[in-house]
Amino acid sequence: MKAWLILAVAICAEVVATSALKASENFSRLWPSVLVVVGYGLAFYLLAETLKVIPVGIAYAVWAGGGIVLITLVSWWLFDQQLDWPALLGMALILSGVLVLNLFSKAVPH
Template identity: 45%
Template sequence: MNPTLMSWAALGVAIVCEVTGTTFLQRSEHITKLLPTLLSAGFYAVSFYMLAQALRTLPLGVAYAIWGGVGIILTATVGMVVFKQRLDWIAFAGIGLIVSGVVVINAFSKTTGH
């Protein structure tokens, strides 16, 4: 299979695992509940491993920007849906800027390996 495609898939898994780890971190109640704490650490470990696999062909800056940016967007969404947290318009504007940045990187940057 195409190594670049595999790197993008690894980055996707890394993002999902990071968001899942952060969700369990919220459930751990300040690292006082054992199972959510262990699950959080496990998902973070898998996330970093998969991010490292993505870096085989993706540039560090691009991969990290997408990992962080998409992770922020998904984590905010989980916060709203799962934990019923509310965001104000400034938060939505900031998330919109993050989405714009990820789109610009993917659509126009020559460093993404298109």
């Protein structure tokens, strides 16, 4: 269970770093740029830690799916990105895939 919590923190760090990447304005603003470097560094370190327990394919699927959905929601909230029905449907399918992997797959350590 600890590995999944670490993976969740890694995903959040990646989402923070990606949001800061937009705010850094092509690395021309110092503090958002620092947040990008620190956030991605932390995210990849924590992802690497989870790979001691969670298979790489499963960890990366959850990382990618969770990251896509979270950064899309953050972009909608912070940067006024518009979400249409196909975008919402796509995110629902991504979340469904992550749930199927975690709830039903024998490839996932429980």
